Amino acid sequence: MALYITDECINCDVCEPECPNGAITQGDEIYEIDPNLCTECVGHYDEPQCVDVCPVECIPKDPNHVESQDELMEKYETITAALG
Structure with a gap:
């Protein structure tokens, strides 16, 4: 399950650099998570x-x-293969 950022976001900028897949970007009003890139950090870390x-x-969770978990791992493998 991908994650998403709610309207409570205060644009503090701490989440974006922590994402190993580059799934978090600044949106029009708040940060946004691309569900096609979000693996909940599966393959990288134990926790998002x-x-x-x-x-x-x-x-x-969105x-x-x-x-x-298996689907998230498959997505992680696809993303890392494309980068490598």
């Missing part, structure tokens, strides 16, 4: 790094992008 650093806890 953006969630760990967010001071306002505004990054929940119910519109449900994925299993």
Whole structure:
């Protein structure tokens, strides 16, 4: 399941550099997560790094992008293969 950033985002800039897949970018009003790049840090870390650093806890799981751990790992492998 990908993550998403809610309207509670305060644009503090701490989540974007923590994303190993480059899934987080500045949107028109708040930061946004590209569900095609978000693996919840599967393949990189045990926990989503953006969630760990967010001071306002505004990054929940996205119910519109449900994925299993295996699917997240497949996405991670596809992303890293494309980069490498």
